Amino acid sequence: MGLVTTEGDIVKQGIRPFPTRELQDVVSQIAQGVQELVQDAGITLQQVMAVGVCAPGLVDQEHGIVNQAANFPTWSDAPLCKLLSDALGCPAYLENDASAAAIGEWWRASTSQPGGGVKHMALITLGTGVGGGLIVDGKLVAGMGMAGEVGHTIVDISDTARPCGCGQKGCLEQYASAPGIVASAKQALSEHPEAKSQLRPLLESNNLSCDKIFAAALGATDPTERDELAFSVVNRTCHILAQSILNLVRVLDSEIIVIGGGVSDAGAPFISLIQQHVDRMWWDIKRAHKLRIVQAQLGNAAGFMGAAKTALDRAC
Numbered sequence: 001m002g003l004v005t006t007e008g009d010i011v012k013q014g015i016r017p018f019p020t021r022e023l024q025d026v027v028s029q030i031a032q033g034v035q036e037l038v039q040d041a042g043i044t045l046q047q048v049m050a051v052g053v054c055a056p057g058l059v060d061q062e063h064g065i066v067n068q069a070a071n072f073p074t075w076s077d078a079p080l081c082k083l084l085s086d087a088l089g090c091p092a093y094l095e096n097d098a099s100a101a102a103i104g105e106w107w108r109a110s111t112s113q114p115g116g117g118v119k120h121m122a123l124i125t126l127g128t129g130v131g132g133g134l135i136v137d138g139k140l141v142a143g144m145g146m147a148g149e150v151g152h153t154i155v156d157i158s159d160t161a162r163p164c165g166c167g168q169k170g171c172l173e174q175y176a177s178a179p180g181i182v183a184s185a186k187q188a189l190s191e192h193p194e195a196k197s198q199l200r201p202l203l204e205s206n207n208l209s210c211d212k213i214f215a216a217a218l219g220a221t222d223p224t225e226r227d228e229l230a231f232s233v234v235n236r237t238c239h240i241l242a243q244s245i246l247n248l249v250r251v252l253d254s255e256i257i258v259i260g261g262g263v264s265d266a267g268a269p270f271i272s273l274i275q276q277h278v279d280r281m282w283w284d285i286k287r288a289h290k291l292r293i294v295q296a297q298l299g300n301a302a303g304f305m306g307a308a309k310t311a312l313d314r315a316c
């Protein structure tokens with residue numbers, strides 16, 4: 001959680017664990033956390049314009065109600081905003097957590113990019129799954145409630161396309177999430193039994209992970225020491241991601257694509273490789289406009305930043 005100015009600067013931030021998942025306990029913990037942040041910043045609750053909160057699952061933003069959330073199984077149509085507002089004496093507003101992360105990253109991108117004022121952006125989060133959020137004309141696109149499910153756009157229609165938990169086959173999530181990248185490495189190792197790779201002993205000792213694949217692929221300072229099998233896995237992942245990004249941008253004409261989630265911790269070499277594939281495939285009719293691929297900046301702060309921005313916009 002965090003205390004944020006109207007300009008998007010983080011004044012104070014902290015983490016507050018919930019001892020139980022019961023609604024009233026969670027509300028008390030959040031309220032206490034807000035009071036502590038405010039005190040630490042040397043201001044009073046009266047100076048706080050509004051409280052923004054984000055929650056996973058199905059939320060009713062307009063009425064501030066969490067309809068359903070897998071992590072909070074006892075909640076059913078929980079009036080989170082009313083309870084918070086009563087506890088703190090200031091208005092509270094709600095946003096879905098994935099949407100809040102997109103709004104948060106967009107707010108930061110808008111205030112930190114040269115020239116500022118980003119109006120069209122997409123966030124793609126690469127973690128245990130692949131999620132996303134779309135900002136068009138400075139506003140989050142919600143659709144019927146599920147817009148931005150980039151992870152379940154289809155990137156492989158072949159007979160060998162990987163099945164996805166959503167019921168489709170060949171979803172981006174199966175190739176660009178952390179487990180998807182590990183699956184690609186396992187596949188490459190089994191298809192090339194002759195290839196020497198530092199990933200092979202890692203697989204055999206059950207220690208193969210996404211960050212180790214990236215370290216082997218992009219970590220060597222001397223390119224001749226690069227693990228070619230690991231690099232081919234990461235390079236193909238970036239190619240698939242770039243293809244998905246281009247499809248998205250053909251529809252939305254975004255200015256920047258922000259890559260977040262744990263996989264994006266691979267950092268600048270990873271982002272730059274995606275950018276290279278995007279540039280290589282960029283269409284000729286719009287050479288002047290170069291799509292920028294950037295790494296997410298906020299990490300765990302993205303959710304509360306987006307919730308704060310939602311609250312700010314709705315309170316004004």
Ligand SMILES: [Zn+2]
Nearest residue numbers: 152164166171
């Ligand atoms: Zn899927």
